[in-house]
Amino acid sequence: MIKSITINNFKSIINSSIKFPAFVTIAGENAVGKTNLIQSIKFLKSIILGASTNEAQKKISLIPNELFNFTDKNTEFSIQIVVETKEEIEYEFYIKVSLKNGSPVPPLLLVKQEKLIRYSKELGNQIVYLREGGDFKEKGTTPFPLAVEPNKLALSIYKNQDTDNIKYFFSNLVIPDFEDINNLNSIGIGKQGSTSSDLADILINLSHGKPEVYQDFLKITRKFMPYFSSFNEIPMSNTSDESTKGNFLLVLAENNLKESLSMQSISAGDIRTLYLIASALTVENNSSLIIEEIENGIHPKRILDLVDQLETIARVKDLQIIFTTHSSMLINKMPVTKIIFVQKKTDTGTQFHLLTDSDQITKIRDYLENGGDITDYLNNLR
């Protein structure tokens, strides 16, 4: 799970740190920086899994300059993240990225510094490696030049158990992109063995690869969509076209309907519900799932039950689920120990506050005990 993150000069975040509980919502008004937090994690995931800084940037912003905080003429940002892997080992990964002066358009983003530290109760904190520009240093060695491109991580070529652990963690970190998920092509036809995050692919892989979990998925789905009966898979393999091997057209059977429906006929709220349940059931145990605006397209009554369901799955599978929301109903139902509040001020930029770490927590508890609700309280915080 992600234990904490510290971000400097990334988009609206000038300097802020936040600790993450295992199940937590991130609440705050529009344009205060909730998405920027998620984008910083997406950026990290991309480069840790081998993308160049500019490839990672393209996924989250239009031009490289937009990654840097605009309130100052700075040309560097840094992200430090602490994660606990499934082996219950804690790692700190730090990266500092700078904009190359006078570089062509688009400008190059260079890795200026990179560090991986392993936290150990027995042995203390140990530097796995440290990279300063082109120089690389392992524990107990003198620095030596490392043949890595300046816009890629040393992590992409350096291999040992610790680097494998951190890469494995990020490869299992899931941040759904709902624009892609709602794409009609991604929900109707699934391919067995595909590693994509398309809903149809997830469902086909689940039904063929993990039939017991698939049955659980169907049972849970029927709680939220009582009219839903099952999915039918229609093989689409064409013997003359190898690329269609393992392809299935997914159709939906509903109670009281004689004919099956195409997946395209399902409402956006149902698609999202199916996707969230399937994601939580399929991600690896001990990994993290980050969901942006979880309530989008979902009725308030359903989202409360769905969040309960996701929390239950997370508990049983030791998952971490982090989600942003604008739903006051949902925020009011969350315990204050599981709310991160986000604010943006002109001088300090985006700031994240875990409410239980806040100096206001006693006031908040008193206010709630006297009949207030948490959204009213947060809306009036200045």
Add this chain to the structure above:
Amino acid sequence: MKIGVLYEGKFDDRAIKRIIIKIILQKYPRVDPADIVFVTKSGGGNIEGHIYPATSLFFVANNCDCAIYISDTDNGATSVRKKMQRVAAKVKKAVEDLARGARVVVACPKPELEQWFFGDELTIKRVLELPETEPLKYPEMAPKDRLTKLIFDYNSYLLTPVEIYEKIASHLDLAKLDDHRSFRKFRLELLSNI
């Protein structure tokens, strides 16, 4: 029949409705449970601050036939008796101000709602698929924490804690729960107010 319910925690809502339906059916066995309409409000852990708005919701906005205010008595240093008296006084004042003459029932499980559930351990064992011949674990724990721990031990994601509470409540043998004075008092008061 329209019943207002103010309850404490996030797990309580559906479970309390099930218990109330079972009690109503004792008096009116031919009532279709689907015809019992609930108007509910959660106190988010403590109902005291919510009594006034809940009374307005139940009687001013929804013309409930009866309202039930359920408050645990497990709040730290405050004595059980004092807490019960305080809740009852607040309900009385709210009803006088907003809905004079309205039928209300104040229930104060000692120390928590979950203690009522433990009056029928067999049902808990069956719902959580535990051996019926072995005693339930964690007797030293407070009832809410104990039930939560047992649910977490159950370790299934097919039912959420809210659904497990509801399932337990719907199978409870009310005769066994009558051993708890606070439950028996609540049941009899509800029966006389509906």
